[in-house]
Amino acid sequence: MPNYLLFSVTGLGICWGLYRVFLKKEKLFVFNRFFLLFSLLLCLIAPILHIDYGISFDSRVAVDPVRFFDSGEILPDDPEKVAVATLTGPSNNYWDLIVFFYWMVCTLFFFRFSRNLLLLLLQIRNKSFNGYKGIKTVALKHRGSPYSFFDYLFIHPLDLVENKYLDMLVSHERAHSNQFHSIDILLLEVVGCFFWYNPFLWFYKKEVLENHEYLADEAVINAGANLEEYSAQIIKPGDKVVQPLLSGFSFIQTKNRLNMLHKKRSSGIQIALRAGLALAIFTAVLIISSFSPGNINEPIVVVVDAGHGGKDPGNRGKGQMEKEINLAVANQLRELGQPGEIEIILIREQDQFVSLNDRLKFLNEQKADLFLSIHSNASGDKNRSGAEVFFSTENKQWDISKNYSNLLATGLLPAVGKAELKTANFLVLKNSNIPAVLIELGFMTNPQEFELLQDPNYQKKLARGIYNGLLAIQESKVK
Template sequence: MADYLVYSTLCTVVTYLTYKYILKETRLFTFNRFFLLAGTLVCLIAPLLEFSWGNIYNSAPKIEISQLISSEIEIENLDQNTISYINPETPLIIYLISISYIIISNIFIFRYFRNINSIIKSINSSTRIKKKDYYYLHTSNYQKYSYSFFRTIIIPFKYLKNKKLSDILIKHESTHARQLHTLDILLIEFIKCFFWFNPIIWFLKNEISENHEFIADKNVINQNINPTDYISQILRSMYNSGTGLTSGFSLVTTKNRLNMLTANNYSKRKKWIRLALGLIVTLFAFSFTSFNPDDINNDPFIVIIDAGHGGKDPGSPSEKDINLMISKEILNQSQNTNIKIILTRDSDEYISLSDRVTFINNQKADMFLSIHCNNSLDPEKNGPEGYFSDKNEYHNLSKKATEIVVSEQVNEFNKKGKIKTAGFKILKEINKPGVLLELGYMSNKEDSEFLLNSGNHKNIADNILKSLNKIEKQMR
């Protein structure tokens, strides 16, 4: 979430500055309208997406394991020692921020729909005096300003007494109605309900509204209206909409509008240069926020995933199947990422511990992770546990990796996790950092129900991949 907020904010900053200092002066008002809207939407959506570029790696080669079936399943001396606990991350400040965000967003949403309702009531209480092909003209004695809402135009009755003024107002507002500028305003105001904390969204909303006025002003002038007369009529109509959801004859940006009406046009060449520059800057911002640079010129981070047990060794009830399903889900989610997964088994087969160790040591991988489900005579025991061997050559890296893996699972289960050392053969005899992850206790009702629900496997696998990404950054 923090990454999303940073990237989306940076992208909106680039979009705003690109428009403000490059595109605005081109007076390509229609293009700018769609640039502002599309740019805002892209900035909010792009950071949620992730596209890989650079090298796409094929699956790492797998060495075949000899199928040696022992007459007995190997039993290990566990020799476990708990060295630390990991609690779910629920800081009070995060809770307070979340509650504050929900409350404020709901206030904005309430205000949004209240304003729409207020406009509809105002229109219903007005008098329709004319119907054209693309708009309805209404008037009201109680209205102090002219505005349009979709295809309805409201002109104060007092302005209708001045034919020159009313004609200009109708021409101006009919542009808003014909081009449905209300849709733009409703969209950006709705976005503000959820991104009210980003000041750039407020600035973009102002620019969108101002650009609507530029479009309407230009359309009026193009109808053989004298610019001087038009400016004088603008100065006679200094009223603003009270809701912010209508397109109005607004003078909040009067100075800018007058400048646009009187400024000299750029040459076509300068316009195209500015347009191209603006698009290049915006595309760069989009690529920065939505493309993953980790894949560029980097070797893949290769992880051996061991689905514990299998075949005639079932482990805890349903464990071998859960281990395999989650391991396959990790493999599936890792496609087109810099994390490359090698599975020790991809079917329900028995592989001895010695064969697993031999297989792991023959692979050119960066680390090893074994997936398991725990069991206990005490049904109250619950939560994830991670093991590493202090006899392993890479025990310091293994310990750090174990802490990261368990932390991600703790946040999923919302339970306390444990970090333990253990004399597991599969951890102490391998030639790379290794972690054995117990996802939860099958002997605990709540853990068991969670792990048996295949709908949760995707989240578990996603958390494991997140932890592997963090481990990669620690190791490289």
């Protein structure tokens, strides 16, 4: 999420700057229209594409776990567990509050958009009358500057009789209709419902609407209207449009339109240089935005072991067995892994028995940065709850394992509320050649927590918490 916000806001800001510096003052209205629309959409989409441009920093040789393992017996592994620290999450989950606020604002914007559109359609239905010179008309209750929506002209009936500039006005609004400017406006409104937090989106909206007016003005002049008379019509005072879905004759500052009407077109070479340079920089922004930011540095590789499997079910309850919960969270974690950021290797991808020795054998063959074992807990005390995160003091890199355990436990706090940091000399932890951590997600013996552990949405929250911990580990390695 932070990477998406950074690249989408920065990319859109750069493209808005490109338009202002290289394109806005040029009479390239059609080109500018599509540059604005496509750059807007691509800057919002590019950061989630993660396009592979053929650059790879990973020298690890992939190994197929299914072929690697042989059969084996279940080895008892229940060493003494020693508590190191207890981490408690904040009383308020700030991330949930942020997400709630985001969707609340989205809902308000969408309600506003839907309401405006409905009112507009009702107005068309109830107040439309005979068209004027090929454009449908809708009667306005109060006199003011006419405006358009698709092929409907909103105008007071008296203006059709008394307005001496009527032909130029209708030609202007017909240009809005013929060039489908209302589609652009609807697109901007819908995008704004979800990306309202991006400040450059609002600047983009202003530029698109202003360019619409330039396009319509150019169409009027090309149709044979007198430039000075048309300029007088633009200067003519009128009420501004307040309905956000409409193309209005006086929607933007009059000064900009007059300047553009009287501006001479630049030479072909100047236009080509400006447009070419803008496109070249935009392409570079698009490539950087869609290129996974972590690819600049080698990603961290994490071998994830979904505990138990096959003939070894782990803890049992009235519902899913431990092996199923562990695998579900491991699969969710793999889905979160991004190229160039966190690479997840699963020891088992299905309900398959793998002995502890085979797990170790596979793990130590990988050029990984961390081994992570996922389990679900059990206790004779049905009230015990929360996560437990283990590292082994007999691991050759126990100090790094301890640090990673703390970061993973911290990442889990928003989901579980409480996480205990403990030491235990589990076979897979102490005999691992790399830093190793074992996570007990929660207690299956606690009825409420067991119900949560079986919930796919909660499993996603657990996976997201672990992934946030892995991102923190990656940051610590870079530092």
